[in-house]
Amino acid sequence: MTPDDAPLVYVKSFNPSRVERRRSAEAAETGDLRRDPVYVYTDPIVLAVNVALATRRPLLVRGRSGAGKSSLARSVAHVLGWRYYEAVVTSRTQASDLLSQVDLLRRLQDAREGALAEGMTPYVEPGPLWWAFAPKSACWRGDRAECGLETGLEDPNQNPEAATVEGREPHRAVVLIDEIDKADPDVPNNLLVPLGSFQFQVAETGFQVATTPERAPLVLITTNEEREMPAAFLRRCIELEIELPTRRRLVEIGQAHFPEMDGDLLDPVTSALLGPEDPQREDEPVDVNPAEFVDTLRACEGLGIQPGSAEWRALSKATVWKFGRDEPGAGGGRNRR
Amino acid sequence: MTRPAVSPADLARALVALRPGDDRTRAAVARVLGLGWAEPEGEESGGRGPRGGAGQAADSELRRPAPGPPRPPSGSERDDEVPPADEIGDEKATDEPIPTRLVRTRSISRRPPEWLEQAEPLARPGDVVATPPELPPLLRPGRERGILSVAARTGVSEGDLDLERVIAAVARAEPLRAVPRRSVPTLARGVQLLLDRSDAMLPFQGDLRHLERAVRNFVGDDALEILSFVACPGRRAGSGSIRRWRPYFPDCAAPRGSRVLAVTDLGIGMPATGPSTAAPGEWLEFARRLEAAETPLLVLTPYPRERWPPALALSLSILSLSRATSAGNAARAARDRVSRGTP
Incomplete structure (x- = not known):
């Protein structure tokens, strides 16, 4: 082991196993990957999460599609035992969607039916950052006395993603803001105050949503880098780039996802996607992302497709055409950057 | 804060x-x-x-x-090389x-030392300078992203409920056939960037390249289409060789709701007549057809307002590319279209 390969020495408040395996067979069978995710950690990833926790800064995760950016957030929440919320950003997402919204249509409908509730509070819909900052006030839409809703949300753990909350730390949360580069350029800047001060005001009711630094959520923001992020936003984030995997890491990821899978399927699939094994190139980055690799293994296992069969050749060609790569096994699986 | x-x-x-x-x-x-x-x-x-x-x-x-965040329980596979x-x-x-x-x-x-910015590299014997030095951008660098993003947006009726219109309708006991919503600016509908390649724009070729990069950075490849034209895009436009350019309508028309940004000198740098010069009426007709297609046009020109053709200054949405331009100027230029009663 060279000095550069030696593990970094520090106190890890986030200290996952190198391979976080799925602990519930039920989750694997039902395809629910959110509650009990598999993740293969590297030292840079663990360090970046620890630094983000220590500095209470958002962690901006870069990397290609399928590199494991979003699943990192789920895994971190799972390892820490914190609540987990996510918001997938689209081109129409506004910053207010992540904080709170008011259902004016429902209010209009209530008004036309003579069932208008007093004030705006019953019509407020908390966003994921509100749930993460202050789940109790989110349950009551800000003000318990004014809410008047029979929501059954008295339990502060309750939230729209109850399945990922049960039994977890009630005061801490991990928030995933996924694919922020899809949003209009103003959106990241409009999140600077809530993410920096851990508070925001619900404009329609004046209610102040806030949390203390000790209970600050860990916010992971992913980007596929389709758009450049505003400089002011970047300066306030911890940045982590998940690099292209090596062949060794891909195999490790495959084994973590399918611990029962024997080499009779794993090895041929790996060779088919990446080309023949070459010990001297085992640590070079490859042009197959982990999500694609795991999905291929899952499909081959589930459908009983063996590499080399007619079905496999058809599948591999389709994949190759989609991504503009050479045919697998013809030495084209390598990253040619 | x-x-x-x-x-x-x-x-x-x-x-x-x-x-x-x-x-x-x-x-x-x-x-x-x-x-x-x-x-x-x-x-x-x-x-x-x-x-x-x-x-x-x-x-x-x-x-x-x-005090730090709670530590997870230790497991058999934990990294034990670091003590808790x-x-x-x-x-x-x-x-x-x-x-x-x-x-x-x-x-x-990101910022080289000051002495490096002022130093001129020595030319090696026999070296031929193939590219001119990069000129400072037309827009002030710190403002550029904000100005262009404001200029590139269009309004979509996907904002909050427009209570004034709702109240007006309810007060008149009219049924609401559509939910009136406030307009919010967005880049979601995409941007078409039209670059004037006429001879009069040759001094600004570097600026066109810079603008192209700047717009691409915040719009993204998927939502951006870049086409070239000469004189007026209404004639022909396209990418690559001029021989492959096609009539703008209908071959190059932008998707409904997207913003069309045309970077041009509006013929200011060309003789008043000639094949490479577009008459004001040609620009106005082009803008009218774009408005009808709900793809609003905003012209970006490197010349100041004083030099804009009077007929166009009054009727087109134009933004001057200069160091004095602000995001507010861009917003007003884009709003001018609305104030003239267009959709």
Whole structure:
């Protein structure tokens, strides 16, 4: 082991196993990957999460599609035992969607039916950052006395993603803001105050949503880098780039996802996607992302497709055409950057 | 109140919370924060050098354990090479050197020293300068992104409920056939960037390249279409060779709702007549057809308002590309279209 390969020495408040395996067979069978995710950690990833926790800064995760950016957030929440919320950003997402919204249509409908509730509070819909900052006030839409809703949300753990909350730390949360580069350029800047001060005001009711630094959520923001992020936003984030995997890491990821899978399927699939094994190139980055690799293994296992069969050749060609790569096994699986 | 950018204060917080055991780990933490790492002068790596009282006080402050997030339960596969916080002895902790000099690598890497900006590289014998030096951009660099993003947006009726219109309808006892919503600016519908390649724009070719890059950066490849034209896009437009250009309508028309940005001199730099000059009426007709297709046009021109053709200054949405231009100018230019009663 060279000095550069030696593990970094520090106190890890986030200290996952190198391979976080799925602990519930039920989750694997039902395809629910959110509650009990598999993740293969590297030292840079663990360090970046620890630094983000220590500095209470958002962690901006870069990397290609399928590199494991979003699943990192789920895994971190799972390892820490914190609540987990996510918001997938689209081109129409506004910053207010992540904080709170008011259902004016429902209010209009209530008004036309003579069932208008007093004030705006019953019509407020908390966003994921509100749930993460202050789940109790989110349950009551800000003000318990004014809410008047029979929501059954008295339990502060309750939230729209109850399945990922049960039994977890009630005061801490991990928030995933996924694919922020899809949003209009103003959106990241409009999140600077809530993410920096851990508070925001619900404009329609004046209610102040806030949390203390000790209970600050860990916010992971992913980007596929389709758009450049505003400089002011970047300066306030911890940045982590998940690099292209090596062949060794891909195999490790495959084994973590399918611990029962024997080499009779794993090895041929790996060779088919990446080309023949070459010990001297085992640590070079490859042009197959982990999500694609795991999905291929899952499909081959589930459908009983063996590499080399007619079905496999058809599948591999389709994949190759989609991504503009050479045919697998013809030495084209390598990253040619 | 926004939080300040990542700074050495964040490194201090991270060092207290993570208590790195060696300089390599400290350097790795600093790198994650985008900060550089330099050994304090006169000290060896990992050693204890002379420090003043204030420095020692700061060190002891830094080393005080801070409340951190709860640690997960240890498992059989945990990384056991690093002892948990409560098992690290005080002596080991106090032996840890704390950096006394931090260097921002980000600013160093992004901003070359002043002397380098003023220095002219010596030409090697026989070297031929193939490309002209990059000229300063037309828009002020700090404002450019904001100006262009405002200029590139269009309004979509997807905002909050438009209560005034709802109340007006309810007061008249009219049924609401559609939910009236306020308009919100967005880039979601995409942008078509039209670049004038006529001879009069040759002095601005570098600016066109720069604008193209700048718009691409915040719009993204998927939502951006870039076409070239000469004189007026209504004639022909396209990408690549001029021989492959096609009539703008209907071959090059932008998707409904997207913004059309045309970077042109509006014929200001050309003779008043000739094949490479578009008459004002041609531009107005082009703008009218774009408005009818709900793809609003905004013209970006490197010339000041005083030189705009009067007939176009009154009827087109035009924004001057200059150091004095602000995002407010861009917003007003884009709004002018609305004030003239177009959709």
